[in-house]
Amino acid sequence: MTVGLAALESAAAALLPGYRDLVPLPGERDLNARVCSADGRPAVLKLAAADADPDRVELEDAVLRHLAGRALPVRTPALLDRAAIDVEGRWRVARMLTWIDGAPWTDRPLSDIDLRGVGAAVAALDAALAGFDHPALTVPHRWSMPAAGQLSFDPARLPAQCREFTVAAMGRFRNELGAALDRLPSQAIHNDANEHNVLVDDNGAPAGLIDFGDVDRAPRVCGLATLCAYAVLHAGDDVLAPVLPLVAGYHREAPLTVAEVAILPGLIATRLAMSVVNAVRQGDDDPGNAYLQVSQGPIRRVAPRLGEALGALAVCRLRDACGYPAVPESRTVVAWLSSAAADPAPVVAAARPDAKVLVLPSDADLTGAAVLPDGVDLAVGRYGEDRPVYTVDEFAGADGERRTVHLGLDLFVPAGEPVYAPFDGDVVAVAVRPAALDYGGTLLLRHETSSGAPFWLLLGHLAREVTTRVRPGQRVARGERVATVGAPDENGGWQPHPHVQLFTTLLGRSHDLPGVARRSERDVWQSISPDPNLVCRLPIEPAPAQRDRDWIVSRRGTNLSATLSLSYATPLSIVAGEGAELIDSDGRRYLDLVNNVAHVGHCHSRVTAALTEQARILNTNTRYLHPAIAEYARRLVALFPDPLSVVFLVNSGSEANDLALRLARTHTGRDVVLALEHAYHGHTSALIEVSHYKFARAGGAGAGPRVRVCRLPDPYRGEHGDDGVAYAEEVARHSHGAAAFLHESIPGVAGQVELATGYLAAAYAYARAAGAVCIADEVQCGFGRVGDAMWAFERHGVVPDVVTLGKPIGNGHPLAAVVTTPQIARSFVSGMEYFNTFGGNPVSCRIGLAVLDTIRDERLMANAADVGGHLAAGLRELQRRHACIGDVRGRGLFLGVDLVTDRSTREPASERARAVVEAAVARRVLLSADGPGANVLKIKPPLVITEREADRALHVLEGALTG
Numbered sequence: 001m002t003v004g005l006a007a008l009e010s011a012a013a014a015l016l017p018g019y020r021d022l023v024p025l026p027g028e029r030d031l032n033a034r035v036c037s038a039d040g041r042p043a044v045l046k047l048a049a050a051d052a053d054p055d056r057v058e059l060e061d062a063v064l065r066h067l068a069g070r071a072l073p074v075r076t077p078a079l080l081d082r083a084a085i086d087v088e089g090r091w092r093v094a095r096m097l098t099w100i101d102g103a104p105w106t107d108r109p110l111s112d113i114d115l116r117g118v119g120a121a122v123a124a125l126d127a128a129l130a131g132f133d134h135p136a137l138t139v140p141h142r143w144s145m146p147a148a149g150q151l152s153f154d155p156a157r158l159p160a161q162c163r164e165f166t167v168a169a170m171g172r173f174r175n176e177l178g179a180a181l182d183r184l185p186s187q188a189i190h191n192d193a194n195e196h197n198v199l200v201d202d203n204g205a206p207a208g209l210i211d212f213g214d215v216d217r218a219p220r221v222c223g224l225a226t227l228c229a230y231a232v233l234h235a236g237d238d239v240l241a242p243v244l245p246l247v248a249g250y251h252r253e254a255p256l257t258v259a260e261v262a263i264l265p266g267l268i269a270t271r272l273a274m275s276v277v278n279a280v281r282q283g284d285d286d287p288g289n290a291y292l293q294v295s296q297g298p299i300r301r302v303a304p305r306l307g308e309a310l311g312a313l314a315v316c317r318l319r320d321a322c323g324y325p326a327v328p329e330s331r332t333v334v335a336w337l338s339s340a341a342a343d344p345a346p347v348v349a350a351a352r353p354d355a356k357v358l359v360l361p362s363d364a365d366l367t368g369a370a371v372l373p374d375g376v377d378l379a380v381g382r383y384g385e386d387r388p389v390y391t392v393d394e395f396a397g398a399d400g401e402r403r404t405v406h407l408g409l410d411l412f413v414p415a416g417e418p419v420y421a422p423f424d425g426d427v428v429a430v431a432v433r434p435a436a437l438d439y440g441g442t443l444l445l446r447h448e449t450s451s452g453a454p455f456w457l458l459l460g461h462l463a464r465e466v467t468t469r470v471r472p473g474q475r476v477a478r479g480e481r482v483a484t485v486g487a488p489d490e491n492g493g494w495q496p497h498p499h500v501q502l503f504t505t506l507l508g509r510s511h512d513l514p515g516v517a518r519r520s521e522r523d524v525w526q527s528i529s530p531d532p533n534l535v536c537r538l539p540i541e542p543a544p545a546q547r548d549r550d551w552i553v554s555r556r557g558t559n560l561s562a563t564l565s566l567s568y569a570t571p572l573s574i575v576a577g578e579g580a581e582l583i584d585s586d587g588r589r590y591l592d593l594v595n596n597v598a599h600v601g602h603c604h605s606r607v608t609a610a611l612t613e614q615a616r617i618l619n620t621n622t623r624y625l626h627p628a629i630a631e632y633a634r635r636l637v638a639l640f641p642d643p644l645s646v647v648f649l650v651n652s653g654s655e656a657n658d659l660a661l662r663l664a665r666t667h668t669g670r671d672v673v674l675a676l677e678h679a680y681h682g683h684t685s686a687l688i689e690v691s692h693y694k695f696a697r698a699g700g701a702g703a704g705p706r707v708r709v710c711r712l713p714d715p716y717r718g719e720h721g722d723d724g725v726a727y728a729e730e731v732a733r734h735s736h737g738a739a740a741f742l743h744e745s746i747p748g749v750a751g752q753v754e755l756a757t758g759y760l761a762a763a764y765a766y767a768r769a770a771g772a773v774c775i776a777d778e779v780q781c782g783f784g785r786v787g788d789a790m791w792a793f794e795r796h797g798v799v800p801d802v803v804t805l806g807k808p809i810g811n812g813h814p815l816a817a818v819v820t821t822p823q824i825a826r827s828f829v830s831g832m833e834y835f836n837t838f839g840g841n842p843v844s845c846r847i848g849l850a851v852l853d854t855i856r857d858e859r860l861m862a863n864a865a866d867v868g869g870h871l872a873a874g875l876r877e878l879q880r881r882h883a884c885i886g887d888v889r890g891r892g893l894f895l896g897v898d899l900v901t902d903r904s905t906r907e908p909a910s911e912r913a914r915a916v917v918e919a920a921v922a923r924r925v926l927l928s929a930d931g932p933g934a935n936v937l938k939i940k941p942p943l944v945i946t947e948r949e950a951d952r953a954l955h956v957l958e959g960a961l962t963g
């Protein structure tokens, strides 16, 4: 038995009497083992090295204590017990930690791992460690990246394959990165998220992060660099490929600054170089420890490629992965080229801004002789074109993805045409591309914007004589002839054309600048090489980009707020709509029971015709006399009972409610608003304040001083059943000194709740008696949706003082309205103008009119009653057969199906509701679930839904409830 095993066994005996199944685990300095208690529960045993610094052992324990009980997306070990063990006369610290299930992430192919999740987990851990400190953290150790410059090594002793890389990486750290790190804040970091220490579950999701033995105080980007370094070692040809999702995941959880991103590739190289240097040392100190050398084989394999792979392009790719433009300087160059200050000369005589241009399709045959049709000055191969013609090996990209996206502008003109410099500049490089794929001469010019920002122009497929015409370092003048267009026999058989390409960075190179990019890197390369038509100024547009699902998901993740949610476990790519249906990018049709905005049917032709007709003629604001706004106001108020006769036009339901509160507050000179429990009225600050659904739930600040919440008069779950008058007592109690009583006429996010009988009438009476204004929010349920009336408040026999309208009013166009009394409107006339740039513009008003016409002419209110009644009857039938349906409620096409775990307790069946929604979408019916218990299926389709479609919905619901 080795000394190590014996020591582990005595440690196990001390900490876990009756232990069994001791299996040693790898470790750098500690002796580690998996061991089970007598009853079979696994734990980790760690025996510190004999010469371990007791302060560092204490540090490790302190970190584990700090993390214990914190909500992290991965598990970290908890310290269970600790003892001092005598091993051959020396005391060593033995600790027992919780065992964490999972496998090292490199046990599986990288493609199976949720790398974003792993990055996010490390970020969350860093965030949790940010508040931790310990005296031992001030002492750097051999894996402290900020101290990498102090690691001494003899280059001659480094393995030959890694020598050049290691020397270069360490040199760069000493010269540049160390100082950059000094400028970043430091904190406690794990510092060793290597392949053995990040555990993943069977689905490849991060499960645990272990081994806090290398904890350090350093800028957090050092720990991220360590994580990335080990991913690089397991990558395919494109060593950065796994790093991108790791960094994107980290950034999503704990956003990286541009300064951190800029040094990350260099720090990844530093960590790998540290590994090479430390392995040589550790090999000397502990020749028998194979674990210390595990990374060295992979490092030797990738080292020759690392200099390039972790260079300037890596920074661009990482910036893009984090949502920053790949090249920050690109913005300045593009702005200058777009400005009047830039005055480029034509690159070839035919390429003038007024040229007659033939745009070649992406699959055009670009080889052979060119024939220009009559009347055409030149043909062009567009920038951004995804060209299937690039199938030769030259265009094979790393990891098998071909480079097909054209980054230049090809100007097809006769061979021998002169090529001119568009601006004053310098020749950087001139060359003839090597024999195998002879693209003729290439010329790289350097120019500057008027503020001195450099940019470069690459001209390719030139006649070879370019090498005798200009020399590197030579100055050229705007409009000077610098080359000649090459003939097919000297440019690889392509039709004669200069390839014109811009560069906003040369990525530290002067050759090997690609003219085509991988589709997955389009955004990166289009930032490096912006549209060359900024220089050529031809009357053409760049080729549109085809964007796939993955691209949309990643862009949403970086350039849009994470607070935007997506519906369904597998989000849908919806690209079109028609009637009550939505159509996805594969042509699948879904019955839309969610979208009450598309009131008269998705993309109704009458509405789109009104929109396009008016948009073609005029769209301005309310400061001119246009008939549409006056006509629309007249038509709208005709739908309301007296005295509601003054309209304000705005752009969203939130704007409408926000204005309604201003009206009430101005009219009453008071501030406080009475609002209902579980209500939602909009997303502005003023509305979050009165929306219990927001302020009382995750992320909310609780009830503020300007709101008083009244219990929801919910006939199904409320304490007074359907006795509305009883609930209204609360309004009486709260309404003293209030400006307004605000309510949805059928609360939607509260779970499609029909207000208890008599509630509104009593509540209005109490509120008005106290001097408050009554505001009905009809944003969800107005415009005939309830079938028996235009407005849902009508059934309650009340007339509000203010009504707010939104969603369906513009059938998807941003239009909303406030309708009020002349008295309240008059109070608002205080000398301050009410101006709303977009509210009430002629296009919006024409759309509003078209919606009203369609509701009238297609008798959609009657359809809401008929089909809604049919649906409700079908749902009640389902309720008879499915015990999980506790309640079916609502009116017209505004229905709710309340799912419960038990009809007697009415306990919300949230999980069931979620499952039903998912099962329905799998069967192509779109539903949503809401309510405080997330258990109410909401049914509010476009009003054009037919009885047949309603039957399809019922059939699918039956299946979803059964399945």
Ligand code: PMP
Pocket: 652, 653, 654, 655, 657, 680, 681, 682, 683, 744, 748, 777, 778, 779, 780, 806, 807
């Ligand atoms: N009021 C109610 C009842 C709503 O349901 C909503 C939107 N869900 C709003 C107001 C806010 O409307 P918008 O999103 O158009 O601002």
